[in-house]
Amino acid sequence: MDTRRFETLAVHAGQTPDPVTRSRGLPVWRTTAYTFDSAEHASNLFALKDLGFIYTRLGDPTSQILETRLAALEGGAAAVVTSSGTSAVHYAALTLARAGDEFVSASNLYGGTVTMFKVLLPDQGITVKFADAAHPESFRNQITPKTRFLYVETMGNPALDMPDIRALADIAHEHHIPLVVDSTFTPPALYRPMEDGADIVIHSLSKWIGGHGAAMGGVVIDSGKFDWKASNVPLFTEPDANYHGLRWAQDLPAELAPIAFALRFRTVPLRNLGACLSPDNAWIFLIGCETLHVRMERHSQNGLAAAKFLKNHPEVAWVRYPGLEEDPAYPVAKKQLKNGSGGMVVFGIKAGNGQTATERGRQFIEHLKLFSHVSNVGDAKSLATHPASTTHSQMSEEEQRASGLQPELVRLSIGIEHIDDILGDLEQALAR
Ligand SMILES: Cc1ncc(COP(=O)(O)O)c(C=O)c1O
Incomplete structure (x- = not known):
C-alpha cells in the first residue's frame, strides 16, 4: 500500500521515470503484443504462473500505470481499466453472475445502466431486482439464495440521491455477497466508498477523472478485502470452465487470492469480450488524475x-x-x-x-x-x-x-x- 497523501498519489502513483529513455513524462506504449523470453515464459504467462504483458487486450504498461494510480486513489488493491464506463459495469456483472443468478440494484441509475440491467442482462439469464437506494432495508428484502451482489450509484444519475454505503455494505456482507458501487459522480477526491465497506468501485473515466471530455474509458477497482472463499458467489467457489476449471476463491496463490475479482474480470470478460482501453486514452486519463x-x-x-x-x-x-x-x-x-x-x-x-x-x-x-x-x-x-x-x-x-x-x-x-x-x-x- 502506497502511504503518500492523496494529492501526491494523484500525481505520482504507479509512475517513475522510464528506466530506458529517462523520460519524465508518461510514455504511451503503442503495441498490440509483447515478446516472450521463451516458450516456457509464454505458457507461464498464459497460466497466470508469471504476471506480465502478453497482448494489449489483456493489459499494457500505460494502462497498468493508470490502474495502479486509480487503485491507490480509491484505497483498493487492484484495478482493471476498460474502453468505457458501460463496459466496466457490464463486465463487473458478468464477473459475478451467470445465467440463473440474480442481483439487487438501486433503481436510480444512469439510463444506459438501467437498460443494461432491465433488458440486456435478463436476455443473458441474469435477473435484476430493483430496490430503493434511500432505504437500505429494501435491498435486504429482495435478497434470495441466488443473489450474487448489490449495486448502487454513490450519487444517483440524475436525481443526485445518495445511498448510505456503510449500511448497504453491512447488508451485503451479512449475505456473503459483495457491494458494487458506481462512484462516477463522486470521484475519489470527494469520496472513497471502500472506507465504508464497498468491495468493488466502478467509474466512468469519461467524466471527472478524465476531466476534459476528451476520451472514453472505465475502471473497476477491487478492494482486495472481500472473502471469496466464504462467499455465496458460485463463479468464485466452483470450477470455472472459462479458465481451466480454476476455482478463483480456493486455487489462486496466496498473494493473488485477495484480488480474485480483478483477475477474473481481466481474464474472463475482458479477455473474451474484448472492450479494452486504448493506451492513448490511458495516457489522457493519467493526465486527468494529476489535477483531479x-x-x-x-x-x-x-x-x-x-x-x-x-x-x-x-x-x-x-x-x-x-x-x-x-x-x-x-x-x-x-x-x-x-x-x-x-x-x-x-x-x-x-x-x-x-x-x-x-x-x-x-x-x-x-x-x-x-x-x-x-x-x-x-x-x-x-x-x-x-x-x-x-x-x-x-x-x-x-x-x-x-x-x-x-x-x-x-x-x-x-x-x-x-x-x-x-x-x-x-x-x-x-x-x-
Ligand atoms: C453514473 C454513470 N455510470 C456509467 C456511465 C457510463 O459510462 P460511459 O459513458 O463511459 O460508458 C455513465 C455515463 O453517463 C454514468 O453517468
Whole structure:
C-alpha cells in the first residue's frame, strides 16, 4: 500500500521515470503484443504462473500505470481499466453472475445502466431486482439464495440521491455477497466508498477523472478485502470452465487470492469480450488524475454557488444539490463527502406563460451560451442537458419517475470557469 497523501498519489502513483529513455513524462506504449523470453515464459504467462504483458487486450504498461494510480486513489488493491464506463459495469456483472443468478440494484441509475440491467442482462439469464437506494432495508428484502451482489450509484444519475454505503455494505456482507458501487459522480477526491465497506468501485473515466471530455474509458477497482472463499458467489467457489476449471476463491496463490475479482474480470470478460482501453486514452486519463483534486475543489465550490443561486431564483421551482442543507441527500452527503459535494446540480423551472415546466426547461437549455448542450457530465466546461428526452429516454415515464427523474428536470454539470460567468449565463437564460 502506497502511504503518500492523496494529492501526491494523484500525481505520482504507479509512475517513475522510464528506466530506458529517462523520460519524465508518461510514455504511451503503442503495441498490440509483447515478446516472450521463451516458450516456457509464454505458457507461464498464459497460466497466470508469471504476471506480465502478453497482448494489449489483456493489459499494457500505460494502462497498468493508470490502474495502479486509480487503485491507490480509491484505497483498493487492484484495478482493471476498460474502453468505457458501460463496459466496466457490464463486465463487473458478468464477473459475478451467470445465467440463473440474480442481483439487487438501486433503481436510480444512469439510463444506459438501467437498460443494461432491465433488458440486456435478463436476455443473458441474469435477473435484476430493483430496490430503493434511500432505504437500505429494501435491498435486504429482495435478497434470495441466488443473489450474487448489490449495486448502487454513490450519487444517483440524475436525481443526485445518495445511498448510505456503510449500511448497504453491512447488508451485503451479512449475505456473503459483495457491494458494487458506481462512484462516477463522486470521484475519489470527494469520496472513497471502500472506507465504508464497498468491495468493488466502478467509474466512468469519461467524466471527472478524465476531466476534459476528451476520451472514453472505465475502471473497476477491487478492494482486495472481500472473502471469496466464504462467499455465496458460485463463479468464485466452483470450477470455472472459462479458465481451466480454476476455482478463483480456493486455487489462486496466496498473494493473488485477495484480488480474485480483478483477475477474473481481466481474464474472463475482458479477455473474451474484448472492450479494452486504448493506451492513448490511458495516457489522457493519467493526465486527468494529476489535477483531479484541484478540479474537484473548484467543481464543488462552483456547484454549491450555482445551487444556491438557483434556489433563490423566482423562476426556479426546486433544486437538488447534495451540499444544500435542506437537500434530502444532505445527511448522507455530510457523512460521506469529505471535500465538497461535486459539480452536479439538477433543478426544475416553474410552469408559466401557458407553458409546462418541461417546455420551459428545454427552452432554458437552448438559451444557455457558456454552457454546452451535450449529454455528458464531468468536463472542465459547464454542460447542460434534459435527461428525460436524452440520456434516460429509453426508460418509460413511469420508470423515470420511479428513479427520481421528473420530466422537467434540467441537469447541469458545473465546470471550473469563473463563477460569475457561470451565474451570469444561468441568469440570462432564465430571464429569456
Ligand atoms: C453514473 C454513470 N455510470 C456509467 C456511465 C457510463 O459510462 P460511459 O459513458 O463511459 O460508458 C455513465 C455515463 O453517463 C454514468 O453517468
